[in-house]
Amino acid sequence: METNKIKNEDLNSLDKDKKRIKTFFGDEIYKTPKRKTAINVKGLDLYYGDFQALKKINMEIKEKGITAFIGPSGCGKSTTLKCFNRMNDLVDDCKIEGLIEIDGKDINKKDVDVVRLRRNVGMVFQTPNPFSKSVYDNIIYGPKIDGIKDKDELDYIVEKSLKAASVWDEVKDKLDRNALSFSGGQQQRICIARTLSVNPEIVLMDEPTSALDPISTASIEELLEDLKEKYTIVIVTHNMQQAARISDQTAFFLTGEVIEMNDTKEIFNDPKDKRTEDYITGRFG
Numbered sequence: 001m002e003t004n005k006i007k008n009e010d011l012n013s014l015d016k017d018k019k020r021i022k023t024f025f026g027d028e029i030y031k032t033p034k035r036k037t038a039i040n041v042k043g044l045d046l047y048y049g050d051f052q053a054l055k056k057i058n059m060e061i062k063e064k065g066i067t068a069f070i071g072p073s074g075c076g077k078s079t080t081l082k083c084f085n086r087m088n089d090l091v092d093d094c095k096i097e098g099l100i101e102i103d104g105k106d107i108n109k110k111d112v113d114v115v116r117l118r119r120n121v122g123m124v125f126q127t128p129n130p131f132s133k134s135v136y137d138n139i140i141y142g143p144k145i146d147g148i149k150d151k152d153e154l155d156y157i158v159e160k161s162l163k164a165a166s167v168w169d170e171v172k173d174k175l176d177r178n179a180l181s182f183s184g185g186q187q188q189r190i191c192i193a194r195t196l197s198v199n200p201e202i203v204l205m206d207e208p209t210s211a212l213d214p215i216s217t218a219s220i221e222e223l224l225e226d227l228k229e230k231y232t233i234v235i236v237t238h239n240m241q242q243a244a245r246i247s248d249q250t251a252f253f254l255t256g257e258v259i260e261m262n263d264t265k266e267i268f269n270d271p272k273d274k275r276t277e278d279y280i281t282g283r284f285g
């Protein structure tokens with residue numbers, strides 16, 4: 001059972017992003033680089049039938065970093081995540097109002113190519129879900145749909161994606177083996193490689209380590225640290241230490257609302273809302 005207590009070492013890692021910068025006068029200062037907004041959400045309401053699951057969500061998710069969604073069960077974290085690649089389109093009776101912009105474009109406009117959107121905004125789920133196919137075929141699935149047929153190019157994509165997901169060394173001699181025959185942690189990294197194979201800008205992760213043991217969890221967290229240099233990552237997690245350790249921004253959700261969103265360090269060291277404080281100190285949830 002995870003506890004909600006945050007350890008000091010989790011918070012210490014929050015300064016790692018600061019870069020040394022020389023000022024005009026030659027002094028050296030530390031500054032967190034400013035990042036552009038990758039996902040801009042304004043006044044987002046979502047209804048499943050008569051039930052309002054999201055209420056006036058506003059948030060700016062910065063590019064090339066990790067944003068964590070935390071909050072008690074049923075508060076709307078996964079629902080919000082799924083809005084970013086329009087997965088909720090697949091749910092009958094789901095109605096969305098408000099604005100979600102990615103790269104400055106309203107993704108809910110009628111003329112948006114949803115297949116392209118989902119390629120640009122990939123998703124990794126709680127339980128590793130590789131296809132019952134070889135590792136190789138899992139990775140080339142998306143690129144082949146994109147029309148890539150050249151064997152050398154596909155080989156290159158397989159190697160590049162598996163390397164990016166830090167699983168190449170473990171599977172490079174077993175690319176023909178069924179992906180389902182690997183360990184849970186390896187399967188999850190194969191799924192991450194499959195997501196990366198089509199060059200997304202944004203990767204959504206819905207509790208990607210909750211089905212994994214602590215060692216596999218640590219290796220995925222390490223991997224996310226590398227991936228955030230190149231990708232915008234949004235992760236739903238119930239593990240508060242994980243949010244504090246790896247994320248740059250954190251949004252705290254409660255009953256369909258974002259109560260507070262800020263730099264992770266601020267959320268955990270100096271929460272502005274009493275409800276955030278109660279949650280992160282383990283008083284409820």
Ligand SMILES: Nc1ncnc2c1ncn2[C@@H]1O[C@H](COP(=O)(O)OP(=O)(O)OP(=O)(O)O)[C@@H](O)[C@H]1O
Binds near residue numbers: 048053072079080091
């Ligand atoms: N397809 C659906 N149809 C109807 N209601 C739904 C559907 N999906 C989610 N809900 C409801 O919407 C609310 C938000 O659910 P959501 O899955 O986003 O919460 P969550 O914060 O991700 O929870 P958890 O941490 O338990 O995964 C919940 O009350 C849930 O029961």
